Amino acid sequence: MKYADSVVDLIGGTPLVRLNRVTEGISATVLAKVEYLNPGGSAKDRIATRIIDAAEREGLLKPGGTIVEPTSGNTGVGLALVAQQRGYRCVFVLPDKVGEDKRNVLTAYGAEIVVTPTAVAPEDPESYYSVSDRLAREIPGAFKPNQYANPNGPRSHYETTGPEIWADTDGRVTHFVAGVGTGGTITGTGRYLREVSADRAGGRVQIVGVDPVGSVYSGGTGRPYLVEGVGEDFWPSAYDPAVVDRIVAVSDQQAFDLTLRLAREEGLLVGGSCGMAAQGALEVARELGPDDIVVVLLPDGGRGYLGKIFNDGWMRRHGFSHATGSPTVADLLG
Ligand code: PMP
Numbered sequence: 001m002k003y004a005d006s007v008v009d010l011i012g013g014t015p016l017v018r019l020n021r022v023t024e025g026i027s028a029t030v031l032a033k034v035e036y037l038n039p040g041g042s043a044k045d046r047i048a049t050r051i052i053d054a055a056e057r058e059g060l061l062k063p064g065g066t067i068v069e070p071t072s073g074n075t076g077v078g079l080a081l082v083a084q085q086r087g088y089r090c091v092f093v094l095p096d097k098v099g100e101d102k103r104n105v106l107t108a109y110g111a112e113i114v115v116t117p118t119a120v121a122p123e124d125p126e127s128y129y130s131v132s133d134r135l136a137r138e139i140p141g142a143f144k145p146n147q148y149a150n151p152n153g154p155r156s157h158y159e160t161t162g163p164e165i166w167a168d169t170d171g172r173v174t175h176f177v178a179g180v181g182t183g184g185t186i187t188g189t190g191r192y193l194r195e196v197s198a199d200r201a202g203g204r205v206q207i208v209g210v211d212p213v214g215s216v217y218s219g220g221t222g223r224p225y226l227v228e229g230v231g232e233d234f235w236p237s238a239y240d241p242a243v244v245d246r247i248v249a250v251s252d253q254q255a256f257d258l259t260l261r262l263a264r265e266e267g268l269l270v271g272g273s274c275g276m277a278a279q280g281a282l283e284v285a286r287e288l289g290p291d292d293i294v295v296v297l298l299p300d301g302g303r304g305y306l307g308k309i310f311n312d313g314w315m316r317r318h319g320f321s322h323a324t325g326s327p328t329v330a331d332l333l334g
Helices: 044-057 074-086 100-108 128-138 152-168 184-196 252-266 272-285 312-317 329-333
Strands: 016-018 029-034 066-070 089-095 112-116 175-179 206-212 246-250 293-298
Touching: 029 152, 029 272, 044 074, 044 152, 066 074, 066 128, 074 089, 074 100, 089 100, 089 128, 100 112, 112 128, 152 184, 175 184, 175 272, 184 206, 206 272, 246 272, 252 272, 272 293
Parallel strands: 029 293, 066 089, 089 112, 175 206, 175 293, 206 246
Antiparallel strands: 016 029
16 A cells, blocks of 8 residues: 555655746756655645754754744645644744745644735844744743744755756756745755755856845845845845855846746646746756756745735735736627
């Protein structure tokens, strides 16, 4: 019989799929690593198990304990999956720009959520960093994973995402592209791919980070952007800039345009940070030749964004062009 002992054992081992239509005019091969096929629907499932295992080992998380974390949703789902299997309570702190669908997913897994304003500085007592610090101090038996500083985040990608990409491309990957939020994905995966390819004839894997225009990684100060889960207004220690060869900045408009195209043309219903990462990957791939193999990581699925990027009215209200709606009968009949 073939079955997993628990849903936690289904995390990782996600497939690569070639992008065929949005790559028109590009001779390099562009492969997407489809992280929404993780059981919790995102790449963040990977970091959750490793972070909780380490916390148990180090005595930071004890039976009956509570996990407190500021998260845009995906990390919460991963943590909630593992926590419910082991009897921990979860309290997540979310900025108010996170969509209602994403919030409801967290509560569906049994987590509790606290919503905080987006438009305040990180040091403001109302910010989601400050609120989660206070909850972690005041709730007895609380453990704060702190994905922005926890070395087990990048380590999980070093041990799983990187080796999977290397194995699935038979060691032929030439460029790895990922959006940067905490920086854990690009740091862990990038470090592994650099090391494993260090002595390869033809040179090592190039590591490309993609960042929303205005965020610190591409030289901004943290000006608000609407793409979720990526970009920062500070430098987290989960991010090691020494691993990254190049950063590409992408606007919300470009990110959302490509997100819509990935759904319509590639059959990949993914989130806005995926459109952003893929846009960065296409910009890099355009400069490359037929022997190059670009792997871009798509962190999550699109169902959490149906009321936003995939909603015509929301797109128009936020000043984005591109109609997502279907034609009316009148349009079709002229
Ligand atoms: N996209 C989404 C939707 C995310 O939730 C995250 C995690 N914040 C990322 C991209 C970036 O991943 P990382 O934190 O590993 O840089």
